[in-house]
Amino acid sequence: MMRAAFILLRRDLLLAFRHRTELVNPLLFFLIVVSLFALSMEPDPRVLATIGPGVIWVAALLAAMLSLDSIFRADFEDGTLEQLMLTPHSAALLALTKVLAHWLVSGLPLMLMSPLLALLMNLPIEALPALLATLAVGTPVLSLIGAIGVALTVALRRSGVLLSLLVLPLYIPVLIFGSSAVGDAAAGIPYSGALLLISALLVLTLTLAPFAIAAALRISLE
Amino acid sequence: MIDSPQAARSLQAHSLSCERGDRELIRDLNLEIKPGKLVLVEGSNGSGKTTLLRTLCGLRTPGAGRITWCGEDIRHFRSEYHAELNYIGHLPGIKDDLSAIENLQIGCQLQTMHADIDLMDVLDKVGLFGFEELPCRTLSAGQRRRVALARLWAIKAPLWILDEPFNAIDKKGVELLLGLLESHINNKGLVVLTTHQHLDIGEGRLQRLNLNEHRAQQA
Amino acid sequence: MWVWFHKLGSPRYFWGFSQKLMPWLIMACCLAFLIGLPWALVFSPADYQQGETVRIMYIHVPAAMMSMMIYVVMASAGAVNLIWRIKLAELVAAASAPIGASFTLLALITGSLWGKPMWGTWWAWDARLTSELILLFLYLGFIALYNAIEDRRSAGRAAAILALVGVVNIPIIHYSVEWWFTLHQGPTTQGMRVGGSIDPSMRYPLFTMMIAFNLFYVMTLIKRTRTLVLQQERNSGWVREMVGSR
Numbered sequence: 081m082m083r084a085a086f087i088l089l090r091r092d093l094l095l096a097f098r099h100r101t102e103l104v105n106p107l108l109f110f111l112i113v114v115s116l117f118a119l120s121m122e123p124d125p126r127v128l129a130t131i132g133p134g135v136i137w138v139a140a141l142l143a144a145m146l147s148l149d150s151i152f153r154a155d156f157e158d159g160t161l162e163q164l165m166l167t168p169h170s171a172a173l174l175a176l177t178k179v180l181a182h183w184l185v186s187g188l189p190l191m192l193m194s195p196l197l198a199l200l201m202n203l204p205i206e207a208l209p210a211l212l213a214t215l216a217v218g219t220p221v222l223s224l225i226g227a228i229g230v231a232l233t234v235a236l237r238r239s240g241v242l243l244s245l246l247v248l249p250l251y252i253p254v255l256i257f258g259s260s261a262v263g264d265a266a267a268g269i270p271y272s273g274a275l276l277l278i279s280a281l282l283v284l285t286l287t288l289a290p291f292a293i294a295a296a297l298r299i300s301l302e
Numbered sequence: 303m304i305d306s307p308q309a310a311r312s313l314q315a316h317s318l319s320c321e322r323g324d325r326e327l328i329r330d331l332n333l334e335i336k337p338g339k340l341v342l343v344e345g346s347n348g349s350g351k352t353t354l355l356r357t358l359c360g361l362r363t364p365g366a367g368r369i370t371w372c373g374e375d376i377r378h379f380r381s382e383y384h385a386e387l388n389y390i391g392h393l394p395g396i397k398d399d400l401s402a403i404e405n406l407q408i409g410c411q412l413q414t415m416h417a418d419i420d421l422m423d424v425l426d427k428v429g430l431f432g433f434e435e436l437p438c439r440t441l442s443a444g445q446r447r448r449v450a451l452a453r454l455w456a457i458k459a460p461l462w463i464l465d466e467p468f469n470a471i472d473k474k475g476v477e478l479l480l481g482l483l484e485s486h487i488n489n490k491g492l493v494v495l496t497t498h499q500h501l502d503i504g505e506g507r508l509q510r511l512n513l514n515e516h517r518a519q520q521a
Numbered sequence: 522m523w524v525w526f527h528k529l530g531s532p533r534y535f536w537g538f539s540q541k542l543m544p545w546l547i548m549a550c551c552l553a554f555l556i557g558l559p560w561a562l563v564f565s566p567a568d569y570q571q572g573e574t575v576r577i578m579y580i581h582v583p584a585a586m587m588s589m590m591i592y593v594v595m596a597s598a599g600a601v602n603l604i605w606r607i608k609l610a611e612l613v614a615a616a617s618a619p620i621g622a623s624f625t626l627l628a629l630i631t632g633s634l635w636g637k638p639m640w641g642t643w644w645a646w647d648a649r650l651t652s653e654l655i656l657l658f659l660y661l662g663f664i665a666l667y668n669a670i671e672d673r674r675s676a677g678r679a680a681a682i683l684a685l686v687g688v689v690n691i692p693i694i695h696y697s698v699e700w701w702f703t704l705h706q707g708p709t710t711q712g713m714r715v716g717g718s719i720d721p722s723m724r725y726p727l728f729t730m731m732i733a734f735n736l737f738y739v740m741t742l743i744k745r746t747r748t749l750v751l752q753q754e755r756n757s758g759w760v761r762e763m764v765g766s767r
Contacts, residue, residue, distance in 0.1 A: 246666060288689065
């Protein structure tokens, strides 16, 4: 069972590696959105610092969602997805593996790049650990919830806008807890409460989302 | 895996009906496929051949009725059933960015029930000698079809469900595949397939299923 | 019980059953509104703080309640459809979504109208209004997904999964928004709370309105479901027979 997951993980990482130039795109998107926010208002360092946590989190959320769209599409179109569903392994485990592979090549780099954006948004250095920590537990939640939406829409030819309509409302709790934790850290207030709440969300989505993704994929393959 | 003598392995459809959209294509189909038999599914375009095959695989849920493998409903024994199933559909099921050998390796490893044979030999057998290491993107349609079909040599599963397996392959490939089908049936395997190819297999072992006769009544 | 469940689940039985039920429902619903509306909007006392504007509550609160209840009904019907593959459940979920979305919109509009005299602004990002807004997004997502998938049965099951994911999320969203609100706003607008300490002279008309809204939902739901049943069963024998005999 775990061996199959490992093989699939290796396959997805290998495929991502063969397309490594595309991996930069969500990161660039992340960077551009944050710059757009800064450019749309006066570059007063104090203003930037107040809206910074929210802006970075919104940008991370959009980048995560847009990069997710591809997670099942290629497999769906070339028929490897149906072959995967016809292997004797649990579909939920395979779905979880694919989300993990996707997070490793998109969510993790996003998190690693966030300090640069914190610099652009003039966030105090004290907010950095909070930013990294909330993104570390928050982006997997985004990937898992987003994957449900993608699995539901993968059979549709044009699904971009629909996907955001389905997924973004469900992202709101992560956004609220994440940005307020970073904001609190910037103000020097303890932020562990919000961080723990995101962790609780991660545990909840880790247990439930794989089954929802698997069921959604089954429906999309009909 | 289901413990049962080879002879008890049979695929049965019990008053099966298949729908596509809100149209019922097939109604009340009863079917039994025994080891050593090849079922040729025939029917005009749109009669539901692919829909039936996908339903038999468990990819589609039947509108009514049930499908059993060794007497057990496949919905409740999904993983045991899929371990004994080899399905090749319209889509190739191979990754264009992986090479032929990588595709075959991953396919076999994920299926777990693979024979201990050299996969390079298998690719050699299906006529892909010299193309093993190239990304499948650079292969022709027929060659890619051969990569997909190589699963049949590599993965030893008793039940084969094949949707137009002869598509896109040349004369030599057709002969090769026919030979494989024949030896699979001789080894008490089960085959369900659709094709427009003339099948030269002994009539005793060939079972024809014409879907036009099972068409749901529509005004 | 189980037999009855399956029997009611068959579209044909539902058609006959609902036909008999319908006149009674319409009557009960009209009666409830005939009592509730004048009572709430004319005869009930004005609030000592809010004055006459408090009457918006008699529309806003039942609408908000219905918006949440209908989502739960929708998700439950979706679950029934996923587990037992009862076609009628799928249609009930599909028929509920636009009604629920309308109630949510009504709650949002009345909330905003209520907000103007209360806070001096149409929209204050109040915790409960924000939750309602997100609920509206969830409803619209459900409707959009259901309409985007061509195969009706797949559409119903995909939307059911979305509704179930949503129903797990609604309490979390609600809680997170509340948390966010108290963090940023402080308890300045807490005066709007409709708590347990509501005077009986206001409580009873409110209850009547809630009953009226519920009856209205059940009535429209059955009406819409009947239409969907006809549409989906248009090729089956009993519908042809019925239409042919007219």
